[in-house]
Amino acid sequence: MNILNKKPIRSSDTASVSPGSMYEEVPLITGNQTFSSVTEKICSIVENDPPKMWYVLFGISLSLLLMLVGSVGYLIWEGTGIWGLNNPVGWGWAIVNFVFWVGIGHAGTLISAVLYLFRQKWRTSINRFAEAMTIFAVICALLFPTIHVGRIWVLYWFFPIPNQMEMWPNFRSPLLWDVFAVSIYFTVSLLFWYVGLVPDLATLRDRAKTKARRVLFGILSLGWRGGNRHWRHYELGYLILAGLSTPLVLSVHSVVSTDFATSIIPGWHTTIFPPYFVAGAIFSGFAMVMTLAIIARKAFGMEDFITIGHLEKMAKIIMVTGLMVGYAYSMEFFIAWYSGNEYEKFTFINRAFGNYAWGYWIMVSCNVLIPQFFWSRKMRTNVTVLFILSIFVNIGMWFERFVIIVSSLSRDYIPSSWDYYSPTIWDISVFLGSFGLFFTLFLLFIRFLPMISMTEVKGVLPQADPHHDMYHNSGDK
Amino acid sequence: MNTSDVKIYGAIAEFENPSELLHSAEKMRDAGFKKFECHSPFPIHGMDDAMGLKRSVLGYIVFVFGLLGAAGGFALQTWVHSVAYPLTYAGKPLFSWQAFIIVTFGLMVLAGAISAVMGIFHLSKLPRYWDAIFYSDRFKKFSDDGFFISVESDDPKFNEKGTMDFLESIGGKFVEVIKGA
Numbered sequence: 001m002n003i004l005n006k007k008p009i010r011s012s013d014t015a016s017v018s019p020g021s022m023y024e025e026v027p028l029i030t031g032n033q034t035f036s037s038v039t040e041k042i043c044s045i046v047e048n049d050p051p052k053m054w055y056v057l058f059g060i061s062l063s064l065l066l067m068l069v070g071s072v073g074y075l076i077w078e079g080t081g082i083w084g085l086n087n088p089v090g091w092g093w094a095i096v097n098f099v100f101w102v103g104i105g106h107a108g109t110l111i112s113a114v115l116y117l118f119r120q121k122w123r124t125s126i127n128r129f130a131e132a133m134t135i136f137a138v139i140c141a142l143l144f145p146t147i148h149v150g151r152i153w154v155l156y157w158f159f160p161i162p163n164q165m166e167m168w169p170n171f172r173s174p175l176l177w178d179v180f181a182v183s184i185y186f187t188v189s190l191l192f193w194y195v196g197l198v199p200d201l202a203t204l205r206d207r208a209k210t211k212a213r214r215v216l217f218g219i220l221s222l223g224w225r226g227g228n229r230h231w232r233h234y235e236l237g238y239l240i241l242a243g244l245s246t247p248l249v250l251s252v253h254s255v256v257s258t259d260f261a262t263s264i265i266p267g268w269h270t271t272i273f274p275p276y277f278v279a280g281a282i283f284s285g286f287a288m289v290m291t292l293a294i295i296a297r298k299a300f301g302m303e304d305f306i307t308i309g310h311l312e313k314m315a316k317i318i319m320v321t322g323l324m325v326g327y328a329y330s331m332e333f334f335i336a337w338y339s340g341n342e343y344e345k346f347t348f349i350n351r352a353f354g355n356y357a358w359g360y361w362i363m364v365s366c367n368v369l370i371p372q373f374f375w376s377r378k379m380r381t382n383v384t385v386l387f388i389l390s391i392f393v394n395i396g397m398w399f400e401r402f403v404i405i406v407s408s409l410s411r412d413y414i415p416s417s418w419d420y421y422s423p424t425i426w427d428i429s430v431f432l433g434s435f436g437l438f439f440t441l442f443l444l445f446i447r448f449l450p451m452i453s454m455t456e457v458k459g460v461l462p463q464a465d466p467h468h469d470m471y472h473n474s475g476d477k
Numbered sequence: 478m479n480t481s482d483v484k485i486y487g488a489i490a491e492f493e494n495p496s497e498l499l500h501s502a503e504k505m506r507d508a509g510f511k512k513f514e515c516h517s518p519f520p521i522h523g524m525d526d527a528m529g530l531k532r533s534v535l536g537y538i539v540f541v542f543g544l545l546g547a548a549g550g551f552a553l554q555t556w557v558h559s560v561a562y563p564l565t566y567a568g569k570p571l572f573s574w575q576a577f578i579i580v581t582f583g584l585m586v587l588a589g590a591i592s593a594v595m596g597i598f599h600l601s602k603l604p605r606y607w608d609a610i611f612y613s614d615r616f617k618k619f620s621d622d623g624f625f626i627s628v629e630s631d632d633p634k635f636n637e638k639g640t641m642d643f644l645e646s647i648g649g650k651f652v653e654v655i656k657g658a
Contacts, residue, residue, distance in 0.1 A: 035518060035622030160553060168562040171554040172569050172576040177583075184583045188590040195594055199518070203620040222604035226619045227627075228502075228528055230601040231520040236533045237597035244543075244589050247582075255579055458622075459519035466499040466521055 028122055028460050031304030035458050042450045042457075043207055045300050050447055053299060058443045064436020071429040072147055080150045082426045089409045089421035094148045097431050099401040100284070101141035101438075102182060102256055103277075104394075106249060107285025108134025109189050112196070113245035116238075122313055124456035125305045129296065129446070130289045131193040136441040137288070138186045140434045145178075147430070174258040181255035185248055192241050195234070198224050199455040253281040260404065267347040267408035270335065276328035280397060283321035283367070287393035290314050292442070294387045296451060305452050308381050315380040318393060322371035325400075329368065347408060355420060356407040359399050366396020485656045486609035488640045489616060489627040490649025495521045497648055498624040502527040504647045505626060512632035516616070516625040538596045539589050546588025550581040612657040627655070 029038075075082055085092045108130040115123040146152060158179045160169055169176050202224035205217035224230065254274035261273040290311065297306040336348040351360050370392045373379045380386070406421050445451065462468055492498045495517065502515050506529040515524060525532065554577040558564075563571050598604060610616055610627055619625050626649065628640050637654060644652045 039518075039621045160557060166562070168557040170566055171557060171580055172566060172573050177579040180580045180583045184587045188586060191590050191594045195597065199620065203518075206617040206620045218606055222598060223606055223608060224603065224620075225514075225608060225610060226516045226518060227514040227601075228517070228521070228524045228530065229514055230603070231517070232525050232530060233533045233535050233597045233600040235520050236535045237593045240536065240539050240593045241590055244539075244586050244593070248586050251579070251582065455519045464495055464519060464521075466495040466523060468496065 027462075028125065028307070028309070029305060029457060030307055033304065033457075033461060035461065035463075038454055038457050038461070039203060039207075041302075041305070042452050042454050043203065045446070046204065046448055046450060047207070047209075051299060054443060054447065057439065061436050061439035061443055064433050065440045066436070067429055068433025068436055071426055071433055072143075075147055075426065075430070076152060080148065082424060084422050084424045084427055086419050086421060088412055088417050088419060089406055091405050091409060092421055093402075093423050093427040093431055094144045096398065096401045096405050097434060098141050098144035098148075099256060099277075099405075100398045101137045101144070101434065102253065103281035103284040103397060103401075104288045105134045105137035105141060105185070105189075105285065106253060106278075106281035107289045108132070108137075109185070109192065109245050109249045110282055110285065111289070112192060113242040113249060116242040117246060121460045122310055124460050125307075125310055125452055126289060126293055126314075127456070128193075128196065128453045129292065129451045130285075131189060131196065132445045132449075132451070133289060133292060133442065134189050134285075135186065135193060136438050136445075137285075138182065138189065139441065140438050142182060142186065143434060143437070144430075174255065174262050177255045178259055181252045185252045188241070188245055188248060192245060195238060195241065196453055196456075197449065198222060199226065199234075200450045200453060202226065203454055204450070250278055253277040265408050265412055266341070266343040267332075267351070267404065270332065272328055272331055272335070276325070276332075279321045279324035279328065280367075280400060283318060283325055284393065284397035286314050286318045286321065287390040287397070290318065290386060290390035291394065294383055294390070296446060298383075300446075300451075302452065305457065308383070311383065311386055312377075312380045315374045315386055315389075318390070319371050319374035322367055322374075322393070326368035329364065343413060347411065350411050351403060351407050354407070355410065356403060359403045359407065363396055363399040363403050366392045367400060370396070482658060483656050484658070485630050485637060485654055486612065487627055487629045487632075487635065487655045488637070488644060488652065489610065489613050489625055489655055490641075490644035490652040491615065491618070492624045492626065492649060495624060498626065499523060499527050501626055501647045501649065505628075508634070508643065510628060510632055510634050512629040512635075514627050514629075516610075516619040516623070516627065518620055518622060518624075533600065535593065535596045535600060539593045542592030543585045543589035547581050547585035549588070550584030551577055554580060609655055609657065612655050613653060615651055615653070630655075 031037075033041075080094075083092055083094065108127075111123050111130045112127040115127075146155060149155065156163070157167070158169060158176065171177075198221055201217050201221035205214060205221050208214035208217055254277065257273035257277035260268040261270060263269060293306050293311065293314075297303055333348050336344040339345075351357070370389055373385065373389060379389075410421055411418050458464055492501055498515055498517060499521060502513075502524060505513050506527065513528075515521070515528060517524075551574075555572060555574075558571050558573070565571065569576065615623070616625060616627075617623075626644065628635055628644070634640070641652050641654065
């Protein structure tokens, strides 16, 4: 018991983020929350009817998803010839979209695993839906190579399954590494997400008003009783999962980059690719988390949980990774010149001033120039600015993959084999449709599962610390 | 089934906050209770010591399965390229161990992660749909803002009256017996 009976600094005292409060601990969760107000606020979203807007967005997403199903059906029936692919551009929008979605899928596990290991407590407000975003983005990503193979009925050739041809996959190929890296990433992210959900599912079970919900959440929560004999394994297991996922986050996009880097195409055959791709992935992933977080906090009144402080921290990460990406762009140019290789030099001059120069300059503007606004604290704490800039980053990162893939392929060694690639309506419909898939899953998630981890948020409230002895004098629990 | 069949499973008491739960757990431990449990909506730092529990063994389990995953993955690739399907691609040697590292690493992480998740729940004696503690209606609060200590009736120190008095004496509120058919 504290003799001085000093009242702790309550979150309400410092609820607004005052600029320049560098040394002052800004509370992670504002609005003077208690344990039960956290439960109430987060559960109310999944237990009550969603706002009308949810139905509107869900309708749009579902329509796009149907378009995707139709387009993919036609693609499987007709073959990849319906896309704008040609020779030499054999990898078009489908692979651009694949890399785009895998990149977005990096923020979730980065937030949940890497920031966990670094004890960044602010992750607790955003990790749940960032992980969900990761899982849905990786589902979208996996779709593209799957349909790009054309004959999807022989997809099992990817996996080491004994078969009637006595044929085995080639483990020396980066394309096969990719199959393993991305599908393992998906599985591990899904497990991580589910483990995090279990205590919250128990909360939903205990609050259930109907038998159906009680049974459903009773099964999903696996009988969680919050005992310390659960928590002690749970906490260590969570730490181990974070430790296992951390190298995975870094390795997945590195492996994706080897699809390109181990080829001999000028502009692809560079050693900078793995770190450059990882930085770009984190950059784009955080931009997508930012976009979704801003929408979700607005739509469900979550300003106390996802505070401006959270958004500002994400903006800083976007700026740092944006600078890394900018550095990689310039280093590619430098190496192209320094290598003395005619083809490399040509490729990069062609990127900036050739047939796809428009794509290149969209990329540079969105990824290098626009994040510079984040040097200003005013910009980093203005939600409207953050929202608009995060959209620009999303666009820019799609164009980055487009520039890398299409501009390099369309101008390789022999001018006689050069060609220009343009998408067809089917490229576009599958791309837009993948957003339908992503947002359908995401909207279902925020409707039916707690989008912020109640357990973890309660754990970072000041009164959760057992040595916060003076707390119970304030008559609050 | 008549009322004399009602079975007593244990006792439960609620505590004010994490700090009281922690200190009460120490008192339970010192009083010699073994089969008692502290329930809280989030993990409480220092509770393992307060309850006299050792560190979880999960790390060793994951280590073993991670190694098995890596070894199995490496063996699979070696066998595929050297024995089952020895075909030369791109002039690479059949046993290209460097190229096998990525998938080996991936399978290590996969096996480690699956064993970690299965391990968490196996060591926690989960999943189970039902537990006697759910006879207590008040217990539902644990997943919201309740902090509870429960004692199982097969704890050697358990006796209905004495345990309830003890829980009350260490500050427990709403002390009740867990009983049901």
